[in-house]
Amino acid sequence: MFPINQIVVEIEPENVPDEFSVAGEKALGGAFLFDGGKIIAAPVDYVAEAQRKKQELLSQANNMITTLQDAVDLEMATGDEAVSVLEWRKHRVLLSRVDVGKAPDIKWPQTP
Structure with a gap:
């Protein structure tokens, strides 16, 4: 199954922040996390x-x-x-x- 060593989840549209869609491919690079059924912004150090x-x-x-x-x-x-x-x-x-x-x-x- 693809992606290797990753999980696939189904998320309700209301649990996806607007910033995630705007971020596009960058969103998949670590700016967001999956937390209990929601996509949230990753904390910034x-x-x-x-x-x-x-x-x-x-x-x-x-x-x-x-x-x-x-x-x-x-x-x-x-x-x-x-x-x-x-x-x-x-x-x-x-x-x-x-x-x-x-x-x-x-x-x-x-x-x-």
Whole structure:
């Protein structure tokens, strides 16, 4: 039987939230759960999402700083690059201070 290692259930239309139909294929990717005859929205781990975003933004900042700092150290930096490396370093400090425990109400620093 298909799908393998899955169950098939019949659900009354009134037990299917409008958001499920609007989500389309994405709904089948984990945004919803089957719970006692109803389809419900899966709980969101906002802290984990914020932690992932913070790591992505820090990685981006580190990459930018490394390249710009190389240009500065090798005396190849333009005036704009010299200013930019300082802006990116400040941005990285602000990112490091973001408290992901306050998710989803986080005010993320602007990217330079």
